[in-house]
Amino acid sequence: MLVRDLVKRFGDFVAVDHVSLEARPGEIFGFLGPNGAGKSTTIRILCGLLRPTSGEAMVAGLDVARRPEAVRQKIGYMSQKFSLYNDLKVMENIRFFAGMYSVPEAAMAERADWVLEMAGLRGRESALTGTLATGWKQRLALGCAVLHRPSILFLDEPTSGVDPVSRRQFWELIHRMAADGVTVFVTTHYMDEAEYCGRLVLIYRGKVVASGSPSELKSGATKGELLLIECEPLGRALDALQTAPGVLDAAIFGSAIHVVVPNAKEAITGLTKYLSGHQVTVSKIEPISPTLEDVFVALTTRQAEPGEAKKVL
Amino acid sequence: MRLHRLAAIATKEVLQIVRDVRSVAIVVAMPIAMMLAFGYGISLDVKHLPVYVFDREGSQQSQDLLKQFRASEYFDVKKAVDNYPALIRALDNGACKLAIVVPHDFSLRLNAGGPVSIQALIDATDSNTANIALAYSQAVIQTYSQRLQVDWVQRHGQRKIRPPISVEARTWFNESLESMVNIVPGVVVIVMAVIGVFLTALTIAREWERGTMEQLISTPVTELELMLGKLAPYFVIGMLDTCLCVGFGILWFGVPFRGSWSIFFLASALFLIVVLSLGYFFSVVAKSQLAASQISLLATFLPAFLLSGFLFPIDQMPVAVQAVTYIMPARYYMDLIRNVFLKGSPITLLVKELLALAFLSCLLVVVATRIFKKKLT
Numbered sequence: 001m002l003v004r005d006l007v008k009r010f011g012d013f014v015a016v017d018h019v020s021l022e023a024r025p026g027e028i029f030g031f032l033g034p035n036g037a038g039k040s041t042t043i044r045i046l047c048g049l050l051r052p053t054s055g056e057a058m059v060a061g062l063d064v065a066r067r068p069e070a071v072r073q074k075i076g077y078m079s080q081k082f083s084l085y086n087d088l089k090v091m092e093n094i095r096f097f098a099g100m101y102s103v104p105e106a107a108m109a110e111r112a113d114w115v116l117e118m119a120g121l122r123g124r125e126s127a128l129t130g131t132l133a134t135g136w137k138q139r140l141a142l143g144c145a146v147l148h149r150p151s152i153l154f155l156d157e158p159t160s161g162v163d164p165v166s167r168r169q170f171w172e173l174i175h176r177m178a179a180d181g182v183t184v185f186v187t188t189h190y191m192d193e194a195e196y197c198g199r200l201v202l203i204y205r206g207k208v209v210a211s212g213s214p215s216e217l218k219s220g221a222t223k224g225e226l227l228l229i230e231c232e233p234l235g236r237a238l239d240a241l242q243t244a245p246g247v248l249d250a251a252i253f254g255s256a257i258h259v260v261v262p263n264a265k266e267a268i269t270g271l272t273k274y275l276s277g278h279q280v281t282v283s284k285i286e287p288i289s290p291t292l293e294d295v296f297v298a299l300t301t302r303q304a305e306p307g308e309a310k311k312v313l
Numbered sequence: 314m315r316l317h318r319l320a321a322i323a324t325k326e327v328l329q330i331v332r333d334v335r336s337v338a339i340v341v342a343m344p345i346a347m348m349l350a351f352g353y354g355i356s357l358d359v360k361h362l363p364v365y366v367f368d369r370e371g372s373q374q375s376q377d378l379l380k381q382f383r384a385s386e387y388f389d390v391k392k393a394v395d396n397y398p399a400l401i402r403a404l405d406n407g408a409c410k411l412a413i414v415v416p417h418d419f420s421l422r423l424n425a426g427g428p429v430s431i432q433a434l435i436d437a438t439d440s441n442t443a444n445i446a447l448a449y450s451q452a453v454i455q456t457y458s459q460r461l462q463v464d465w466v467q468r469h470g471q472r473k474i475r476p477p478i479s480v481e482a483r484t485w486f487n488e489s490l491e492s493m494v495n496i497v498p499g500v501v502v503i504v505m506a507v508i509g510v511f512l513t514a515l516t517i518a519r520e521w522e523r524g525t526m527e528q529l530i531s532t533p534v535t536e537l538e539l540m541l542g543k544l545a546p547y548f549v550i551g552m553l554d555t556c557l558c559v560g561f562g563i564l565w566f567g568v569p570f571r572g573s574w575s576i577f578f579l580a581s582a583l584f585l586i587v588v589l590s591l592g593y594f595f596s597v598v599a600k601s602q603l604a605a606s607q608i609s610l611l612a613t614f615l616p617a618f619l620l621s622g623f624l625f626p627i628d629q630m631p632v633a634v635q636a637v638t639y640i641m642p643a644r645y646y647m648d649l650i651r652n653v654f655l656k657g658s659p660i661t662l663l664v665k666e667l668l669a670l671a672f673l674s675c676l677l678v679v680v681a682t683r684i685f686k687k688k689l690t
Contacts, residue, residue, distance in 0.1 A: 047531050048531075049530055069533050069535060070533075072531060072532055072533040073533040075531075077531035079524065079527040079531070081524040081527070082524070083523075083525050083526075083529075084525070084528065085329070086523070087328075087329055087333070088325065088328055088329070092325070092328060095324075096321055096322075096324070096325045097532065098321075099318060099322075100321060100322075100529070100532035100533065100534050101533065102315065102317065102533070144528075145528075145531075
């Protein structure tokens with residue numbers, strides 16, 4: 001898959017702003033970014049559901065804009081929202097999508113069997129799809145999207161609203177498919193899921209802000225070292241830290257603040273004193289290694305106005 | 314185009330129709346309900362018009378005259394009153410539409426051979442009914458007056474008398490001049506116009522609303538396969554509904570069917586493709602089920618009712634309105650169906666209407682698939 005200078009405008013709004021990507025067979029390619037960053041738009045262009053304003057997208061060796069129908073035969077797509085037919089039975093959904101993808105009659109039994117096995121729905125073939133729990137629905141949707149053995153699989157936030165156990169199972173399935181040589185292109189805003197990907201692209205406001213493997217991103221993106229500070233009250237501490245001497249960046253993560261400083265060990269004493277001077281009680285202050293979330297905040301803060309990145313996540 | 318994809322969509326659609334109670338209600342209950350409502354609700358006949366009489370003389374002759382009104386099935390003499398105010402009141406409150414007043418010197422002047430006038434007061438709020446009532450009452454009195462004349466002439470020596478001119482009328486196609494014979498085939502057209510559009514109006518909008526369209530269009534299915542696959546089951550249902558309506562018209566309302574069944578099926582099939590495609594088109598444009606059903610109702614019911622020649626003959630309309638009727642599919646189907654029910658003309662006389670429907674159906678299929686393609690970008 002090869003994407004060059006892809007642009008999509010909706011009126012004045014630029015949803016995808018000169019995005020270029022490349023993914024190799026068998027790679028799990030993570031597309032990471034906040035809601036509205038342009039992830040879904042990009043994926044829908046690559047699936048031939050939207051026409052790009054400009055730029056080039058080759059999927060499975062075919063130009064998506066010119067031959068969307070041929071591309072669709074080679075890809076599988078699973079949208080954000082559950083999109084199988086709730087009023088059809090499990091087996092009826094499988095049959096329907098097998099028909100859509102021209103799965104030969106001879107292979108039908110074997111493929112259907114594989115989907116049922118994979119989704120854990122054996123014995124529930126004639127249950128109405130709408131009555132299944134979310135995790136099962138999601139795996140069935142995945143099964144229906146790959147009935148025709150596509151070489152590229154597009155998953156648009158496949159695990160939103162799925163419980164943690166089902167999410168794990170789902171990612172195991174994705175890994176198994178990648179091992180079979182399927183390129184998996186997945187969007188997510190769960191940072192922990194991003195760690196499962198072989199390669200990540202961070203997208204913000206339609207632009208690619210960074211790309212690389214999770215570990216490359218973590219080591220390369222932040223300008224300094226990270227300190228975790230647990231303190232009371234958080235709001236006042238954050239305001240104080242953002243103007244504190246030697247602090248490059250500060251952001252709230254859960255119940256703590258992450259602060260970027262040139263040297264973590266040396267900054268501890270100074271910052272503790274500085275904070276107590278601002279009527280903030282520090283209960284914990286220690287150096288930590290950056291997570292993808294830190295990377296993301298650091299990168300998007302550079303792009304956006306100060307303070308805006310906090311709202312994003 | 315791949316037939317197996319078309320078949321897969323049609324199969325899916327059938328399963329969904331069968332599982333949805335509402336769609337079954339639309340398919341079965343709606344045509345019957347509409348046939349009954351319109352078949353009985355719309356009547357252009359004037360019968361049993363309520364009449365009050367005021368006989369100011371009370372002679373045998375005046376009573377004899379009023380008896381003529383009592384005997385007519387067009388009039389229903391409700392009451393005889395003995396003063397004017399009662400008559401006015403009855404006209405005012407709608408107890409009667411027609412009031413007949415016989416003058417106090419009726420028999421006197423009649424016997425003197427002089428001209429006698431009868432007064433008829435008519436409620437003309439509905440001018441159509443008033444006109445018919447007037448014509449009927451004139452006919453009743455004319456007949457009576459003629460009989461008196463004949464009696465008089467015979468009593469004075471002439472054996473036989475021949476009225477100079479008479480009309481030998483034979484009404485064709487609707488022999489007993491019952492408006493129901495004209496209305497019921499028209500109702501079939503209205504019902505099918507509305508139901509045809511409704512059947513498909515929700516089908517695409519529903520897929521958008523439920524989010525299933527996203528998955529569907531990510532498959533290799535083409536716009537044409539999708540449209541034809543979705544129309545196919547509704548076409549079968551629509552044909553069954555048409556037969557249901559026609560059967561109802563023939564068996565329940567007793568309307569004759571004189572034409573050929575093959576012309577009927579050809580015309581109905583073409584019309585169905587037009588209205589189903591129209592519904593599909595609305596569904597593509599609207600993207601929401603509510604909007605699609607509202608557009609459908611507006612776009613089919615009124616035009617089918619007013620501009621198809623159902624109630625108002627098209628050649629009596631202003632030229633501009635006549636021009637508009639040419640794009641109304643119901644207009645052509647109305648001609649065809651009335652013809653096939655009542656006249657039974659050969660197909661050579663109906664080619665124009667059939668071609669018009671065929672043209673409209675092709676046009677709509679092309680437009681609907683094009684618009685669908687555009688919607689995605």
